[in-house]
Amino acid sequence: MTDGEKMLKLAESRIGEKYVNVCVPKNNKNWHGPWDCAEFMSWLVYQVGGILYGCVDDNGNPATVEAYTGAWKSDSQKLGKRVPWRQAASTVGGILLRYPPGPGMMGHIVVCDGEGGTVEAMGTAYGVRRGKVSGRNWDTGVLLPNFTYGAAGGALDLAEPSQLYALGQPNMKASVIRDIQRALKELGFNPGPIDGEYNDLTVAAVAAFQATKGLIVDGQVGPQTAKRLKIEL
Structure with a gap:
């Protein structure tokens, strides 16, 4: 089983658990929520690969260091590996990231099933659940350094991202x-x-x-x- 497959399988085991904006102990394999999106993804990475990634201090204490989509943005740029979002969507365990729109604000991050679906901590109204890639706005795909992945599948029938209204976004009416x-x-x-x-x-x-x-x-x-x-x- 590839590391990407392990991440997806572990993510699926947490479906139905609650969402709260909280710091998750990345080294606690028995943690069952609550989660937020970045904490969920960084916990998956630590459980599968034993590394901190997407945290405000990747050399910090895994029990207390906070994860943040802004740190995911930084790590994906400095440590790799950014790929086109469609490639990540067609890769089991590929990650899709939407950057925070500004300092101190939240972005979003999900893990992909390779078939156009996701597992994600979606918000307090939804908790951890399955979602869809299609029609949503993503800034980049991410494949983690030194993680193993299967070959990306064929081209998926994914709708282009819908119009997004956000600070600095072009073409808003x-x-x-x-x-x-x-x-x-x-x-x-x-x-x-x-x-x-x-x-x-x-x-x-x-x-x-x-x-x-x-x-x-x-x-x-x-x-x-x-x-x-x-x-x-």
């Missing part, structure tokens, strides 16, 4: 941003002026809304958050 801002204001959140500008106040309001709904708290509006806001992207 001002009319949709105003819809986002109005929906947030009506729900009691403060997105700032209804001006069609996706600014820091709007990001903070989106993140606060996501937290109340048990979604991934990243301050970005994709399909799941839009559905909860009852708007069309």
Whole structure:
């Protein structure tokens, strides 16, 4: 069994467990949650490979060091190995990463089954569950250094990522941003002026809304958050 297959199998054994933004002891093989997405992935890496990866200090104490999608971004750049997201999606145990949109904010990370599916700690409303790669926004694929993987499968029928509304994202429609801002204001959140500008106040309001709904708290509006806001992207 390859290391990628071991990671996927171990991830599947945690399906149904709870999600909380918490530090997970990476060296505790009997840990059964709660999890957050980066802690879940770094725990899998430590259990399979005995290394810290995606942590704020990869030389730290595995019992107490925190994992973070921003650290995954940094490690994938410095230590490798970044691959196209479609390649990771078609590799058993391949990892897909969405970068944090800003300092102190959350991205997202999942492990792939090689057939277009994922296992991921998805948010407090969902816990650890199976998901799908298709139609979501990913910044890169990651294959871990010194891990073994099977050959990537054939090309998967994956939809291109949907429009994402986020700080600094290109090609956003001002009319949709105003819809986002109005929906947030009506729900009691403060997105700032209804001006069609996706600014820091709007990001903070989106993140606060996501937290109340048990979604991934990243301050970005994709399909799941839009559905909860009852708007069309």
